[in-house]
Amino acid sequence: MKVIALAGGVGGAKLAHGLSMVLPPDDLSIIVNTGDDFDFLGLYISPDLDTVCYTLADLANPTTGWGQVDESWITFNEISALKGPDWFRLGDKDLATHLIRTAQLIQGQKLSEITKKFCEIWGIKHTIFPMSDDPVRTMVHTKNGNILGFQEYFVHQECKPIVEHFEFRGIEAARPLPQVLDAINNCDIVIIAPSNPWVSIDPILEIPNYRDAISRKPVIAVSPLIGGKAIKGPAAKMYQELGIKPCSSAVANHYKDFLTGFIIDNLDHIELEKIERWRIIALVTDILMKKNQDRLRLAQEVLKFSETILNRSR
């Protein structure tokens, strides 16, 4: 079964990792959000791409989910001592990724090419694509009229500002990657990881042609919310501020136009009926991924559910 996974952030990386433990390299491609990318201290930072790569390479920091394991912070501490911007923490090993990637981008290499080479070096066998080689920047429009870059909102201002809407700056001009379109057209199923629908998955879907290509395939999603709360990050807070009750069915509703199947947590079993009324096939299970074993178990369940869905449509 050929699978495309859409991912962004720590939750997305965990499920992508689980899928990579089950599927052979040729059967899994992961498309990663780059709307969170930004320039910091002159370096090109691609947080979601790095989180997915580090996680699949078993290099991720298990406590934060982002950055590398066994980091040292010598440069970061010096930056801080020099009164440089220290609200975004870059470890020494992580810095090497940003330095080399920035240098190669300046030389004219594409983000997708650099990612491919890094993956080879890190021993990642499955394919990881940035959603585009062109810049897209998620901007958070807040209730008090400010427009914040995503990392400014997320890290510097700790997701405190009240959100009004999101803008994916540059999205109309961002070209889809031909390799991604091919991979979508040749896949059996698209799996949307338990990532934030508003800021991790929507930017991918908004790249010209992706939503149409994805809509032609069976699509299943895993809820990023359990019992009305986000497993990690500000998804529930965002739903609330946008005037929508944060719950799994609200996520299903978000993807309703093209969703074939939806996976929710046992805690949300009462939402099953509502979701099935939209003709979405639902699976209720334990979706929390605390340990590596949970990633594997959930991935196995997602793939079994995918097979059931594919058999039904045959």
Ligand code: FO1
């Ligand atoms: N998240 C934080 O909350 N604080 C940080 O200082 C921070 C640094 C950081 C460095 C590299 C990297 O790849 C990710 C980093 N993140 C940090 C995580 C990241 O900003 C967010 O998790 C994602 O953008 C949301 O998907």
